[in-house]
Amino acid sequence: MRPSKNAFIGYSYQEQITFLFLALMDAERKIYRLEIEADVKNNFDDVKISIEDNLIYSQIKDFDEVELTDLKFSENQVSIKGKKHSLANNCLNVLFFKKIDINSNCNFLGIPALKTNNVHIISLSRIEANEAIDNLYKNNEIRKITINKFFSDCLDNRILAIKREDLPIINIFETKLLEETIDVGKRHLEFSNILHIEGKPGVGKSHYVNKLSTIHNNSFVYRLWISNQDKDYKKRLVYSNFISDITKKLFGDYVNRNETEVIDKLRENGHVFIIDGLDHVENYNSEDLEKFVDFINQLIPNCKTIVLSRPLKLKTIWKKKYLIIGMKMKPKRFSMSFIILTNTLSVVVFIV
Template sequence: MRNAYSGYTYQKHMTQLLLSIMDVERNILKIEIEAKVDNNFDDLLVYINNEEYSFQIKDFENVKLDQLVIDYENLIIKGKAHKLSKSKNIVFFKHIDIVPNAKILDFDCLKNGNLYIISLSRTDADLFIDDLYSGNLNRKYEIENYLSETLDKRIWLIERSDLPSLKTYSTDLQQESVKINHTLVEFEKLLLIEGKPGVGKSHFVNSLVEEYPLNILYRFWVGNQESDYLERLKFQNFVQDLNVKLFHDLKYREIPDLFKEIKRRKLTFIIDGLDHIENYNSSELSRFIRFIDELKEYCKVIILSRPLVVKLDWQKHILENWNKKQTEFVLEELFHITDYNIQKEVFYMTQGYPILVKYVSEFYKLNKKLPETGQLQDIDSFYEGIIKNEKGKYSLSIFLCTNSYIMYSELDHFLGEAKYYVEEFIDEHPYLFDIKLNRIALFHDSFNTYFRNKSTSYKILNDNATDLVYDSIRSLDRRFLSRFSLFKLTHQQTKEIARKFCNITIFEEIIKDSIDIEAIRTFYFDLRDLMSKYKFDDFEISHYYDLSLIM
């Protein structure tokens, strides 16, 4: 009978439902499929705490209640006996007219002794699963794929610990750090730690985590090549991440319930990078601010941010440059520069500005001499000193065209002959870039800001780049598929891509001979999310139907 699960049966549908409950609510310990037991309620055996639940799943047409007979040890259906277990027995029918008199596992049922009769169609099961995974469709698809792969491997026992790990956003910075202590002002409920770009706010979090060991930390940025960067800026994802970190499950909870749990555990909430919301998801900034204002009544809250445009009535602490002693410590610990005269000159040039300390130190290590810039007034003065002309600013502005990385091989695609300047600049100043294998991104957001403010021709370059990405995808080239949502395509371009690719024939074409199935999966997830921003009648019914088949 286990072979019946190889197709998409009603039994598999109900198994998917119970597996989803196991995943979201985390109460089910394990599920055994077609269990080897001495009774006929063996389709599924579910374990919750110290109790067993035995399931019989019936895909019958037109079954009626008067066709069921219950004796002391059997359920007789249309004349056929099904031996009951000694535990709780649950039978699923895709349709049977009953008047519920109880609930079991949150399902309405008709209870008779230790037998529970549930009427549940495939459609109702789908709606139940959709409600479980409301706002988290990626996890829903992940669990669906997990069950299919498990059955393909003929694995018939699924334990909760076997499920794919619950995902939360990483709080580990993608760059090396040292702990620098600062003296904080006293505060009662909420403190905003404000600092200019590159002053070391994100690294200062390491000290805060030590000072407040009972904490929960959320970062809006960990590195420029992080694939989830835009996702972690969304309020719904922020709340969902907090929920998982607090309760280790996926159950939906109201925000006040999260607050109460934080208060119960006496946690300090640390939020790093609120300025990323103002800059890149400003439409939801008010929701975050309201959340923080309410949260401070339940626990201590520490926010780290660059100066914000929005005016907030929050107690503020300004994070200043490092003093001479702190600068010398960093030079020795991170850069292994121990020469006193060099340390003294670096401090003079940078005035202890952390990002400049890093840049000048990296320049020194590469060239065995310090840059000839004199004392630097701000971060832009360093960039001005090493970028020689407008052509350089224009060419390097290619990194503004995406919220992700660019491949070395794509420089020629976007820049033509101008790629040589960019390649030479990267070779001379690798510390200004986040380089992983053949992927390149700018190291620090201040470099983005510099180009945005200083490059007069950026819009031309961006338009050319988005047109190239658009044409590449439309021609079924796969190179940009997994990153297409991270390029700044126009509203119309995105719509045209969606209209073309929500098509089974096109899907079969791009999946054929592909070795990077995950990139195509990511592309369609992004496509689905972006389509929600359009009017329903921007697409045909066939687009939605084909997308549902593809997903």
């Protein structure tokens, strides 16, 4: 599924740079709108970019050879090899070349640029543009394919104005159980910053997560198992996918972030972090188990954390309770009761 190095060979240089803008809009979510071949009163009309209240006008030149001396600036216009181009007034103007020798003095959307005469001049080859796009999607190759297809469809259908909300939805792992959830009680569990709830298979741990998420209104739930039919089951157990998926859910973009940034955001939002099914990592991707445990240990000083799993072989220092199931008879039906046993054998009973 990895895109070919020549995935964009059919694009013109202008389309290639426009796709870079689209990838930036998708990954970083700062660009609100792109308009290709914009109807404007200037010649920097290849792509008009909207970022919050700022408008940016770009001209993208596919010249094989050009030098700074070929650019002549005068009031409200620039002449490129003798051809005049009017500039946008009171807005940022950006001029792209495949190759031009410049000494950059600023950045435009993370790309080195030379700012002069109210114009940002950028030297960016096709290869460099591809590398920038690859870096945006280095942990999300499938997303890169998706956005490439979306862009091709837009061009084929002459859809030349693209808003951020028009982009394909951000793909994240499902957290809803594929089995019907039962009500397992409403008793609030008191704990400090870490609670590990263990239980045998079938006792109702995953269903209990749903109740915990209603008790803790600001909870952030991550499930390492939702069903035996889950198409993403193996991917969920990979630590890098775990961090990437949390990042997308927290920030709503595809920017690569480290654990510290993720934890800071969880703390800032005041989340109770609930992770269900850690035993699946121990059993089916044990080489990543310590990474998960280290992440949880980093969470403990920053936000309340609840871990649910079958009994683990790995020893932790987390405060632990045990979940078991019992049955209570009521007229004409059985009712389920869930019992939490602490490691000191005190008992809390949840009756439905």
